[in-house]
Each structure stands twice: as structure tokens, then as C-alpha cells.
Amino acid sequence: MAQHADVVVVGGGVVGLTTAIALNEAGLRTVxxxxxxxxxxxxxxxxxxxxGPVMTEPRDDAVRWQKTGLEIFDELATHPHSGVTAARGRLVTRMDGGTPPWARDLPxxxxxxxxxxxxxxxxxxxTSPIADMPCYLDxxxxxxxxxxxxxxxxxxxxLEQPTSHAPIVVNCAGxxxxxxxCDDSVTPVRGQHVVVENPGLTEFFYEGGADDDWTGFFPHGDRVVLGGNARKGDWNLEPDEAQTADILRRCAEVEPRLADAPVIKVDVxxxxxxPSIRLEEQQVDEGRLIHNYGHGGVGVSMSWGCALDVVKLASA
Ligand SMILES: Cc1cc2nc3c(=O)[nH]c(=O)nc-3n(C[C@H](O)[C@H](O)[C@H](O)COP(=O)(O)OP(=O)(O)OC[C@H]3O[C@@H](n4cnc5c(N)ncnc54)[C@H](O)[C@@H]3O)c2cc1C
Known part of the structure; x- marks a missing residue:
């Protein structure tokens, strides 16, 4: 098993990897x-x-985490192989109320x-950075x-298991x-995406404020990621054919060039x-335990801000 380290991060998604990088770059050897x-x-x-808008709790922290993240993502968008690019796109809604006042401050x-x-x-x-996630995770x-x-x-x-390998454990297990x-406030919110060959799109499209089903697409080079949905309490990781057809239909209504785009794969x-992202140290008998999970639908955008707060806790 692991060599001895200062920190074990449990979880190798975007939150765990970013947290581990921030800890290592701050001088704490982390696996x-x-x-x-x-x-x-x-x-x-x-x-x-x-x-885009921040709709997450704890709100003041979430605004700060997103701001920190955007500074880093804007910089990463200048690296050719980071998977992050600066893109222009539309945010739309089917709700009444028109354009919200805060939108006018967005880049x-x-x-x-x-x-x-x-x-x-x-x-x-x-304009916003967007991430081609497989490439960004690499x-x-x-x-x-x-x-x-x-x-x-x-x-x-x-979470006690890693304490024999490192004095600090960080829970980034999504x-x-x-x-x-033992936190029963966490619920899976299942989401399905359809990945198609890119018929020449360069701009993203995203419908905000929808409950279960939303329409959106994100071009990443020769692929476009189409969405999507959000089903609370559903643990099923199998793609659903009816949802795939629905996503393809809704996206093609907005962008007819997507109608005949060959499907590469369906991801869930x-x-x-x-209710709120959990980022805090918990008192435990063995070692030190820091939680960094529960990021809902915004874990990528919050990842850097949260990671740097974990560094502050771990260094205290
Ligand atoms: C369809 C869809 C669209 C989304 N769009 C966006 C978006 O546009 N912008 C955005 O910011 N976010 C978006 N999100 C949300 C984002 O993907 C999540 O918030 C984020 O991926 C959470 O990251 P994580 O690292 O916490 O969890 P995960 O990526 O789930 O990683 C959890 C890690 O923990 C590990 N793990 C679990 N249990 C154990 C265990 N017992 N032992 C060891 N390891 C364990 C897993 O193997 C995994 O490595 C979207 C999500 C979906 C599904």
C-alpha cells in the first residue's frame, strides 16, 4: 500500500485531484x-x-470559491493542453422575469x-472558461x-483506514x-450527457434554472457534449435510451446542425x-480529518477555491 505521506486524499475526481495538487504545491506530500x-x-x-451564476451554499464562500477558480481557469485556458478553453456562449431560461440584474456584470x-x-x-x-473534462483530468x-x-x-x-499512512485524511469522495x-444529507443527482461528433460548433449553450431536464451543449474540439438532466435520488449508472433521444431532440431544436451528428457515446x-458544500475539519480520535465533498452540480467550478481552503485548514 501507500508510502508514508503527510496527507491521504480519498477520491480521484476533480475535487480530490485539485485538492491533492494544491496540498503538494504547498509543500505537504499528498497521495x-x-x-x-x-x-x-x-x-x-x-x-x-x-x-455563470453561483446558486450554491454556503453562498458567500461559494462566490469566493468561484472567483478564485475563475482566475485560475482563465490562466489555464492559455495552456494548449490543459483541456480548458475560453468560450463564448448563451445562457437562456424558460422562466419569467427577464435578464437578472447580476448578469450584466458577467464577462x-x-x-x-x-x-x-x-x-x-x-x-x-x-464569455466563460469551459473544460473538456477527460482532457482536464489528464x-x-x-x-x-x-x-x-x-x-x-x-x-x-x-475514513479511519488511511490514518495509519498519513496524519491528515481529506474526504473528497463525491x-x-x-x-x-455517515452524513445522510448527501443525495445522488443523476445526470446524463450524449457526446457527438462536432459538426462545426464553437459556442456553448446552457439553459439555467430548469429542474429535471435542461438543454445545453458544450463544444470541445472534435466532440460536443449535449445535455442533459438532473434526477434526484437516482443511483442508476446505466444510460437511458429515452433520455438520450430526448436530449438529442431538444439540442437539435436549438442547433439544427446537431440533428445528424453521429453519437460517440452516452455518459452518466x-x-x-x-444542501451545502461541506468543507470543514471534523474532530476525530485518530489523526486529523478534513471534509471536502457535496459539490452538487458545480464541483468543477468550485474545485480550486475549495482546494486552497483545504490547504489553509491542513496547514493550521
Ligand atoms: C451531467 C453532469 C453535468 C455537470 N456539469 C457541470 C458543470 O458544467 N460545471 C461544474 O462545475 N460541475 C458540473 N457537474 C458537477 C461535477 O461533475 C461534480 O460536482 C464533480 O464532478 C464532483 O467531483 P468530486 O471529485 O467530488 O466527485 P467524483 O468525480 O464523483 O469523484 C469521487 C471520487 O471518490 C472516489 N471514491 C468514492 N468512494 C471511495 C472509496 N470508498 N474509497 C476510495 N475512493 C472512493 C471515486 O472513485 C472518485 O475517484 C456536472 C455533473 C454531471 C453529472
Missing amino acids: VWTAEVPRQTTSAVAGALLG GFAECSPDELAGFKAGFWI YLVDRLCRSGGDIEICTVAS VAGGTLA GLRPGR
């Missing part, structure tokens, strides 16, 4: 223990939009013309190894983080739903 390789995690499924804001609304009630353009693994960290494939039965911490992930 990641993960049940799945990063490309098989929920994190690999995300679209992933990194800017690249411009109201959509009636044609650009594609049948939605309101919408506007912004970048994180490489950066983790370059910073002196390591990854081991193993499933822990409890939806399983709740089970490991379980967002770690929780």
Missing part, C-alpha cells in the same frame, strides 16, 4: 487513494461550464436577439505527479463522501447533491 481512475468518475462526465455580457433565444423566454451571451493527473504526488487505486472501507462520513454521472 490520492481512489476507487476509480479519474476518467471513470462523475467528474469526467461534466460539461463543464466554469463561469462578455450581451442580450440575445429574439432569434438567438431559440424559443426560450430570456437569455444573454457571456492534465490534473500529470500536474499532481509533477508536484510530487501519487495516485493509488484502492477502495477504503472507512457522492460516497456522505456514506463515508452522479452529482454529489447536498
Whole structure:
């Protein structure tokens, strides 16, 4: 098993890898223990939009975490192999109320013309970094190894298990983080995406404020990730054919070039739903335990801000 380290991070999704990088880069030798390789995690499924409105609790911290993240993602977008790019795209809604006042402060804001609304009630353009997640996770693994960290494939039965290998354990186990911490406020929020060959799109599209089903697409080079849905309490990781057809139909209504795009694959992930992100140290008898889980539908955008707060806790 693992060599002795300062910290064991449990979880090799975007939250665990980013946390481990931040700890290593701050001088704490950190290893990641993960049940799945990063490309098989929920994190690999995300679209992933990194800017836009913050609807997460704890709200003040979430605003700060997103701001920290955006500064880092904007910088990563200048690296050719990070998987992060700066993109222009539309945020739309089917809800009443028009364009919210905060939207005008977003980078690249411009109201959509009636044609650009594609049948939605309101919408506007912004510029935001987006991440091609399989590629971004490869970048994180490489950066983790370059910073002196390591990854081991193993499933822990409890958060006490790693304490014999390191004095500090960080719980970044996503939806399983709740089970490991005996926290029954964590719920899976199942999401399905369809990945198609890119018919030439460069701009993203995302419907905010929808409950179960939303329409959106994110171009990443020769692929486009189409979405999507959010089903609370559903643990099923099998793709659903009816949902695939529905996603393809809704996206093609907005962007007709997607109608005949060949499907590459269908991905399913379980967002770690929780009323509020849990980032805190818990008093335990053995060693030190820090939690960093429950990021719901915004784990990628929150990942850097949360990781740097874990460094502060671990260094205290
Ligand atoms: C369809 C969809 C679209 C999304 N779009 C966006 C978006 O646009 N922007 C955004 O910011 N977010 C988005 N998200 C949300 C984002 O994907 C999640 O918030 C994020 O991936 C959570 O990361 P995580 O590292 O906490 O969890 P995960 O990626 O689930 O990783 C959990 C890790 O813990 C490991 N693990 C679990 N149990 C154990 C154990 N017992 N022992 C060892 N290891 C264990 C797993 O193997 C895995 O490595 C989306 C999610 C979905 C499903």
C-alpha cells in the first residue's frame, strides 16, 4: 500500500485531484487513494461550464470559491493542453422575469436577439472558461505527479483506514463522501450527457434554472457534449435510451446542425447533491480529518477555491 505521506486524499475526481495538487504545491506530500481512475468518475462526465451564476451554499464562500477558480481557469485556458478553453456562449431560461440584474456584470455580457433565444423566454451571451473534462483530468493527473504526488487505486472501507499512512485524511469522495462520513444529507443527482461528433460548433449553450431536464451543449474540439438532466435520488449508472433521444431532440431544436451528428457515446454521472458544500475539519480520535465533498452540480467550478481552503485548514 501507500508510502508514508503527510496527507491521504480519498477520491480521484476533480475535487480530490485539485485538492491533492494544491496540498503538494504547498509543500505537504499528498497521495490520492481512489476507487476509480479519474476518467471513470462523475467528474469526467461534466460539461463543464466554469463561469455563470453561483446558486450554491454556503453562498458567500461559494462566490469566493468561484472567483478564485475563475482566475485560475482563465490562466489555464492559455495552456494548449490543459483541456480548458475560453468560450463564448448563451445562457437562456424558460422562466419569467427577464435578464437578472447580476448578469450584466458577467464577462462578455450581451442580450440575445429574439432569434438567438431559440424559443426560450430570456437569455444573454457571456464569455466563460469551459473544460473538456477527460482532457482536464489528464492534465490534473500529470500536474499532481509533477508536484510530487501519487495516485493509488484502492477502495477504503472507512475514513479511519488511511490514518495509519498519513496524519491528515481529506474526504473528497463525491457522492460516497456522505456514506463515508455517515452524513445522510448527501443525495445522488443523476445526470446524463450524449457526446457527438462536432459538426462545426464553437459556442456553448446552457439553459439555467430548469429542474429535471435542461438543454445545453458544450463544444470541445472534435466532440460536443449535449445535455442533459438532473434526477434526484437516482443511483442508476446505466444510460437511458429515452433520455438520450430526448436530449438529442431538444439540442437539435436549438442547433439544427446537431440533428445528424453521429453519437460517440452516452455518459452518466452522479452529482454529489447536498444542501451545502461541506468543507470543514471534523474532530476525530485518530489523526486529523478534513471534509471536502457535496459539490452538487458545480464541483468543477468550485474545485480550486475549495482546494486552497483545504490547504489553509491542513496547514493550521
Ligand atoms: C451531467 C453532469 C453535468 C455537470 N456539469 C457541470 C458543470 O458544467 N460545471 C461544474 O462545475 N460541475 C458540473 N457537474 C458537477 C461535477 O461533475 C461534480 O460536482 C464533480 O464532478 C464532483 O467531483 P468530486 O471529485 O467530488 O466527485 P467524483 O468525480 O464523483 O469523484 C469521487 C471520487 O471518490 C472516489 N471514491 C468514492 N468512494 C471511495 C472509496 N470508498 N474509497 C476510495 N475512493 C472512493 C471515486 O472513485 C472518485 O475517484 C456536472 C455533473 C454531471 C453529472
